[in-house]
Amino acid sequence: MKKGERRKLELLQIAYRKFVTAGYENTSVEDIIEEAGIAKGTYYYYFESKEQMLEEVIGMMIEQEAEAARQIAGSLIPIPQKIVGVFASMRPSGEENSIQGALHKAENILMHNKIRKRLMDTIGPILSGVVEEGIAEGIFSCDNIPQRVRMLLTIGGDLFDEGQFTEADVAVFIDMTEKLLGAKPGTMAFIRDLIGQG
Amino acid sequence: MKKGERRKLELLQIAYRKFVTAGYENTSVEDIIEEAGIAKGTYYYYFESKEQMLEEVIGMMIEQEAEAARQIAGSLIPIPQKIVGVFASMRPSGEENSIQGALHKAENILMHNKIRKRLMDTIGPILSGVVEEGIAEGIFSCDNIPQRVRMLLTIGGDLFDEGQFTEADVAVFIDMTEKLLGAKPGTMAFIRDLIGQG
Amino acid sequence: MKKGERRKLELLQIAYRKFVTAGYENTSVEDIIEEAGIAKGTYYYYFESKEQMLEEVIGMMIEQEAEAARQIAGSLIPIPQKIVGVFASMRPSGEENSIQGALHKAENILMHNKIRKRLMDTIGPILSGVVEEGIAEGIFSCDNIPQRVRMLLTIGGDLFDEGQFTEADVAVFIDMTEKLLGAKPGTMAFIRDLIGQG
Amino acid sequence: MKKGERRKLELLQIAYRKFVTAGYENTSVEDIIEEAGIAKGTYYYYFESKEQMLEEVIGMMIEQEAEAARQIAGSLIPIPQKIVGVFASMRPSGEENSIQGALHKAENILMHNKIRKRLMDTIGPILSGVVEEGIAEGIFSCDNIPQRVRMLLTIGGDLFDEGQFTEADVAVFIDMTEKLLGAKPGTMAFIRDLIGQG
DNA sequence: GATGAATGAGTATTCATTCAT
């Protein structure tokens, strides 16, 4: 990695943290360069505009999550577990948990939505692949896979992103997943055990 | 209606149109008063701030849609039709159709999200009532009604609000609705006929 | 007192409290009428402008303090005590003590200065009278009485208005007062006992 | 001096003149940048806010006057002349005389007071030093020097800042200064000759 | 005496972006 690339990456990471903490709109270019210790001009040497930087920041995030999802999809664990694993890969892990909360503050809707959309495009196909695999194995049985996957992702996002869901929510989600994919009742029941924190 | 009230209503309507057309953030107070032909001071005589005005604008919209939904829920049409009707009441009608498209431009996410949330709180209970009625009549059969209704609304919003959906989307939506509510296959099939425009 | 007069007085008192608490500039006409429970128009029925109201408020305060000073000057207590008494009459009493602190907040300089000036014009002559009386009695001995009184008031104001003064301040003040008025050393020493709180 | 520094200084000087002529509150940022021929953004590149600029303007003034006072205090002229010289250093000189008048217009109280306070803190110690020197030489004789100096400055400010004082004022001021510092009568009498303009 | 709707001039501040060096 060249020197310039490293600096760009550093800027992206600083920006990511700021965007996600304070919101894209509330983070000024000034804020970013101040923390990075560089001059205004330097910033615009690396990025065309603030908005374009946002796209790169999001691209970086997405790529990480997509990579994790692909790993899971390609692994040897049971299909239902893969489904859940792919979902989980979309959720910020560890220390970023606090960040996730911030992602839902009113000021972050713009970023949140952009992420949502691109996540749908990237994770969607991966998940569809898993479902197809499940159909081949006889675990699932359904048509219109992309459409069903989209619904799954939509509801999953709505439910789990907020970080606030009840047991009833989970129960209904399990029920719906099974029915949507045409799985035997109980196929996805193990989800309930995975989700403790709520 | 008193003189002041009429003017306030007029301002709300102008703002509504602007917010929805150009986005909340891209509409300046200046824009609004210019069209209304009033002075800055007059604007602030009626509204504490631009943001508070947004809340009132949204409240106005919601109330209209909720009223329509209540009418439908209270009417004598078949339960499945009521479900669809309530959904339909959430969609802007007639001339506002062009507006609806705008509601999804990136600049409108803030407003869009505020509306979404409040719609969920207002329409949700009405829809739940209809589902309960359906259960009483033996048409539906399910538990955790509020959770299921929420999912229905989430997916419905995602699908239909954008104004872009395919036949496959509708097919899956019908399938999912029936399964989510525990209805006999075909119960909601008539939806397909209602939706022609896409 | 007619009805209108009573209302005007009430407004003056509300304004006085607000001006002195929050500062003249930070008190809007709105604030005043809100507390008084009257309409904008009514306010302007009683006062030409906000500034003119300030003059009336100050006039009211001054008149009260001047009256107290005149009483003391006309009483039968010893001359040195009269001097001190007149000084004391300028200081807000009792519950207004908290107010006095506020009178020195940056926001109140305008009002504070206006008061200072008018106090000088009103209390000055009264104090001069007392000094002349003291000269007649042989307690004091000096010329240019108004000038000396002015200095006394200036320093007294600077020292005591702030509410922050040390023993050394008082000692020097006593010394200076005696010398300025040509009194025997110790004549004003009793002041020290009067001032305990600081 | 770097390019940026020069421009900042230029802005400070323009602002100083405006503040002092028209008053701080009556001078808009617009007024300043218009005369400087720069853009809004440039102004805020150099100053965080208008208020912070005021602080810098005052700091600049104070530093000049303090420097003059220090020179006088460190020179070889007789002590009484030093006292007067230090006082004189506080008064704007030459062309700024017209400015001085303006400093007392009602609109300038805020600035005036800020200056007064900081002047007390800066000039006070210098003057105290001179008094101590005088005591060492046997010209003065007193305790509580800082307190006495403060009174001197307070009265001096009240008297001379306004630019309006009579012979009687000066006579009493001389008398008081001598007594306050414990000097022999006549020690400061030369002041009378220095002040001709009134 | 009293109302309250209407005015509109006035102002500080933000911030992404550019470009000569």
Next chain:
DNA sequence: GATGAATGAATACTCATTCAT
């Protein structure tokens, strides 16, 4: 690669005052 001085459009909000009713 890097700097940092300069830009200037954009904007929400305040408030004393007026006047028809």
